[in-house]
Amino acid sequence: KQEVTQIPAALSVPEGENLVLNCSFTDSAIYNLQWFRQDPGKGLTSLLLIQSSQREQTSGRLNASLDKSSGRSTLYIAASQPGDSATYLCAVRPGTNQAGTALIFGKGTTLSVSS
Protein backbone atom coordinates (compact mmCIF):
# COMPACT_ATOMS: atom_id res chain seq x y z
CA LYS A 1 0.00 0.00 0.00
CA GLN A 2 1.36 3.38 -1.02
CA GLU A 3 2.28 5.68 1.89
CA VAL A 4 3.40 9.29 1.60
CA THR A 5 5.45 10.95 4.33
CA GLN A 6 6.35 14.61 4.66
CA ILE A 7 9.15 15.97 6.80
CA PRO A 8 9.21 18.21 8.73
CA ALA A 9 5.64 18.45 10.00
CA ALA A 10 6.17 22.14 10.80
CA LEU A 11 8.79 24.70 9.92
CA SER A 12 9.36 28.31 11.04
CA VAL A 13 11.82 30.54 9.21
CA PRO A 14 12.59 34.25 8.97
CA GLU A 15 11.72 36.09 5.79
CA GLY A 16 14.25 35.75 2.99
CA GLU A 17 15.47 32.26 3.77
CA ASN A 18 15.62 29.54 1.16
CA LEU A 19 13.99 26.33 2.37
CA VAL A 20 13.36 22.74 1.38
CA LEU A 21 10.32 20.61 2.10
CA ASN A 22 10.65 16.86 1.81
CA CYS A 23 8.26 14.19 0.59
CA SER A 24 8.86 10.44 0.41
CA PHE A 25 6.70 7.62 -0.92
CA THR A 26 6.98 3.89 -0.41
CA ASP A 27 6.01 2.61 -3.87
CA SER A 28 8.02 4.02 -6.77
CA ALA A 29 5.33 3.00 -9.27
CA ILE A 30 3.73 6.42 -9.52
CA TYR A 31 2.24 8.20 -12.51
CA ASN A 32 2.92 11.69 -11.26
CA LEU A 33 3.47 13.76 -8.11
CA GLN A 34 1.72 17.00 -7.28
CA TRP A 35 2.56 19.68 -4.72
CA PHE A 36 -0.29 21.72 -3.24
CA ARG A 37 -0.62 24.69 -0.95
CA GLN A 38 -3.50 24.97 1.53
CA ASP A 39 -4.33 28.08 3.53
CA PRO A 40 -6.29 27.60 6.79
CA GLY A 41 -9.89 26.64 6.13
CA LYS A 42 -9.40 26.81 2.37
CA GLY A 43 -9.15 24.38 -0.50
CA LEU A 44 -5.99 23.16 -2.21
CA THR A 45 -4.06 25.20 -4.75
CA SER A 46 -1.94 23.19 -7.16
CA LEU A 47 1.65 24.46 -7.24
CA LEU A 48 3.59 22.01 -9.40
CA LEU A 49 3.00 18.70 -11.14
CA ILE A 50 5.89 16.39 -11.99
CA GLN A 51 5.27 13.49 -14.36
CA SER A 52 7.06 10.24 -13.51
CA SER A 53 9.42 10.72 -16.47
CA GLN A 54 10.48 14.18 -15.32
CA ARG A 55 13.15 15.19 -12.83
CA GLU A 56 12.00 18.66 -11.88
CA GLN A 57 9.54 21.47 -12.46
CA THR A 58 9.89 25.17 -11.75
CA SER A 59 7.38 27.95 -11.23
CA GLY A 60 8.64 31.33 -10.06
CA ARG A 61 10.38 30.91 -6.71
CA LEU A 62 9.32 27.26 -6.48
CA ASN A 63 11.27 24.28 -7.73
CA ALA A 64 10.17 20.69 -7.25
CA SER A 65 12.38 17.69 -7.91
CA LEU A 66 11.52 14.03 -8.24
CA ASP A 67 13.71 10.97 -7.74
CA LYS A 68 11.25 8.20 -8.46
CA SER A 69 13.66 5.33 -7.93
CA SER A 70 14.43 6.42 -4.38
CA GLY A 71 10.85 7.52 -3.68
CA ARG A 72 11.63 11.14 -2.93
CA SER A 73 10.56 14.61 -3.92
CA THR A 74 11.61 18.00 -2.63
CA LEU A 75 9.97 21.40 -2.88
CA TYR A 76 12.46 24.25 -2.82
CA ILE A 77 11.19 27.72 -1.97
CA ALA A 78 13.60 30.57 -2.69
CA ALA A 79 13.63 33.86 -0.78
CA SER A 80 10.67 32.99 1.42
CA GLN A 81 8.03 35.63 2.18
CA PRO A 82 5.37 35.90 4.91
CA GLY A 83 2.76 35.24 2.21
CA ASP A 84 4.27 31.78 1.74
CA SER A 85 2.95 30.77 5.17
CA ALA A 86 0.59 27.84 4.61
CA THR A 87 0.45 24.06 4.71
CA TYR A 88 2.19 22.34 1.81
CA LEU A 89 0.89 18.94 0.76
CA CYS A 90 2.57 16.38 -1.43
CA ALA A 91 0.40 13.86 -3.29
CA VAL A 92 1.22 10.96 -5.59
CA ARG A 93 -0.88 9.37 -8.27
CA PRO A 94 -0.51 5.57 -8.39
CA GLY A 95 1.14 4.14 -11.48
CA THR A 96 -1.76 3.52 -13.77
CA ASN A 97 -3.14 5.37 -16.76
CA GLN A 98 -6.67 4.54 -15.72
CA ALA A 99 -8.84 7.63 -15.83
CA GLY A 100 -10.10 8.85 -12.49
CA THR A 101 -7.28 7.58 -10.33
CA ALA A 102 -7.22 9.42 -7.03
CA LEU A 103 -4.31 11.03 -5.23
CA ILE A 104 -2.64 9.75 -2.08
CA PHE A 105 -1.61 12.60 0.19
CA GLY A 106 1.05 13.15 2.81
CA LYS A 107 0.10 14.86 6.06
CA GLY A 108 1.69 18.12 5.00
CA THR A 109 4.31 20.56 6.22
CA THR A 110 3.01 23.70 7.92
CA LEU A 111 5.27 26.61 7.06
CA SER A 112 5.44 29.88 8.97
CA VAL A 113 7.55 32.73 7.56
CA SER A 114 8.08 35.64 9.92
CA SER A 115 8.77 39.21 8.80
Add this chain to the structure above:
Amino acid sequence: DTEVTQTPKHLVMGMTNKKSLKCEQHMGHRAMYWYKQKAKKPPELMFVYSYEKLSINESVPSRFSPECPNSSLLNLHLHALQPEDSALYLCASSLEDVGVLSPQHFGDGTRLSIL
Protein backbone atom coordinates in the same frame (compact mmCIF):
# COMPACT_ATOMS: atom_id res chain seq x y z
CA ASP B 1 -9.73 32.21 -7.95
CA THR B 2 -10.55 28.54 -8.22
CA GLU B 3 -12.02 27.08 -11.40
CA VAL B 4 -13.89 24.47 -9.37
CA THR B 5 -16.82 26.07 -7.58
CA GLN B 6 -18.34 24.55 -4.47
CA THR B 7 -21.54 25.62 -2.73
CA PRO B 8 -22.33 26.31 -0.02
CA LYS B 9 -19.08 27.44 1.60
CA HIS B 10 -20.41 26.65 5.06
CA LEU B 11 -23.21 24.33 6.17
CA VAL B 12 -24.57 23.61 9.62
CA MET B 13 -27.12 20.85 9.87
CA GLY B 14 -28.78 18.61 12.38
CA MET B 15 -28.44 14.86 12.34
CA THR B 16 -31.94 14.39 10.91
CA ASN B 17 -31.62 16.93 8.10
CA LYS B 18 -31.17 16.26 4.41
CA LYS B 19 -28.88 18.57 2.50
CA SER B 20 -26.73 18.56 -0.63
CA LEU B 21 -23.27 19.83 -1.47
CA LYS B 22 -22.70 21.02 -5.01
CA CYS B 23 -19.62 21.20 -7.20
CA GLU B 24 -19.31 22.69 -10.67
CA GLN B 25 -16.53 22.98 -13.21
CA HIS B 26 -16.55 24.25 -16.79
CA MET B 27 -13.07 23.19 -17.85
CA GLY B 28 -14.27 20.16 -19.80
CA HIS B 29 -12.85 17.80 -17.20
CA ARG B 30 -14.21 14.26 -17.30
CA ALA B 31 -13.15 13.04 -13.86
CA MET B 32 -14.53 14.49 -10.64
CA TYR B 33 -13.75 13.61 -7.05
CA TRP B 34 -15.06 14.06 -3.53
CA TYR B 35 -12.53 14.18 -0.69
CA LYS B 36 -13.11 14.57 3.04
CA GLN B 37 -10.60 16.46 5.18
CA LYS B 38 -10.60 16.54 8.96
CA ALA B 39 -8.70 19.23 10.84
CA LYS B 40 -4.91 18.94 10.54
CA LYS B 41 -5.25 15.79 8.40
CA PRO B 42 -4.70 15.25 4.68
CA PRO B 43 -7.66 14.86 2.32
CA GLU B 44 -9.09 11.36 2.08
CA LEU B 45 -10.81 10.12 -1.05
CA MET B 46 -14.53 9.36 -0.88
CA PHE B 47 -15.76 8.96 -4.48
CA VAL B 48 -14.52 9.23 -8.05
CA TYR B 49 -16.67 9.80 -11.12
CA SER B 50 -15.10 9.12 -14.48
CA TYR B 51 -17.07 10.07 -17.59
CA GLU B 52 -20.14 10.58 -15.40
CA LYS B 53 -20.01 7.07 -13.98
CA LEU B 54 -19.08 6.18 -10.41
CA SER B 55 -15.75 4.40 -10.63
CA ILE B 56 -14.54 4.43 -7.03
CA ASN B 57 -16.40 4.33 -3.72
CA GLU B 58 -13.96 4.15 -0.84
CA SER B 59 -16.32 2.25 1.48
CA VAL B 60 -18.17 5.44 2.33
CA PRO B 61 -21.30 5.05 4.54
CA SER B 62 -24.60 5.17 2.68
CA ARG B 63 -25.58 8.38 4.47
CA PHE B 64 -23.36 10.02 1.81
CA SER B 65 -24.82 9.65 -1.68
CA PRO B 66 -22.98 11.07 -4.70
CA GLU B 67 -24.60 12.07 -7.95
CA CYS B 68 -23.18 13.26 -11.26
CA PRO B 69 -26.06 14.77 -13.31
CA ASN B 70 -23.74 15.79 -16.16
CA SER B 71 -20.06 16.22 -16.93
CA SER B 72 -19.91 19.64 -15.24
CA LEU B 73 -21.78 18.94 -12.03
CA LEU B 74 -21.16 16.76 -9.02
CA ASN B 75 -23.44 16.58 -5.99
CA LEU B 76 -23.07 14.96 -2.60
CA HIS B 77 -26.39 14.25 -0.89
CA LEU B 78 -26.30 14.07 2.89
CA HIS B 79 -28.79 12.36 5.18
CA ALA B 80 -28.72 11.32 8.84
CA LEU B 81 -25.13 12.42 9.35
CA GLN B 82 -23.21 11.96 12.58
CA PRO B 83 -21.16 14.58 14.49
CA GLU B 84 -17.95 12.84 13.37
CA ASP B 85 -18.89 13.68 9.77
CA SER B 86 -18.07 17.32 10.49
CA ALA B 87 -15.20 18.18 8.15
CA LEU B 88 -14.13 20.13 5.09
CA TYR B 89 -15.51 18.47 1.95
CA LEU B 90 -13.41 19.09 -1.11
CA CYS B 91 -14.36 18.60 -4.72
CA ALA B 92 -11.73 18.17 -7.42
CA SER B 93 -11.65 17.59 -11.16
CA SER B 94 -9.10 16.56 -13.77
CA LEU B 95 -9.05 16.37 -17.57
CA GLU B 96 -8.55 12.62 -18.01
CA ASP B 97 -8.43 11.60 -21.60
CA VAL B 98 -7.38 8.08 -22.54
CA GLY B 99 -3.72 7.71 -21.65
CA VAL B 100 -3.39 11.35 -20.65
CA LEU B 101 -3.72 12.22 -16.99
CA SER B 102 -3.64 15.76 -15.75
CA PRO B 103 -3.39 17.74 -12.52
CA GLN B 104 -6.30 17.70 -10.15
CA HIS B 105 -7.89 21.08 -9.53
CA PHE B 106 -9.60 21.61 -6.19
CA GLY B 107 -12.43 23.83 -5.07
CA ASP B 108 -12.38 25.84 -1.85
CA GLY B 109 -14.47 23.24 -0.08
CA THR B 110 -17.63 23.19 2.01
CA ARG B 111 -17.11 23.44 5.76
CA LEU B 112 -19.74 21.08 7.22
CA SER B 113 -20.75 21.08 10.88
CA ILE B 114 -23.15 18.49 12.27
CA LEU B 115 -24.98 19.46 15.46
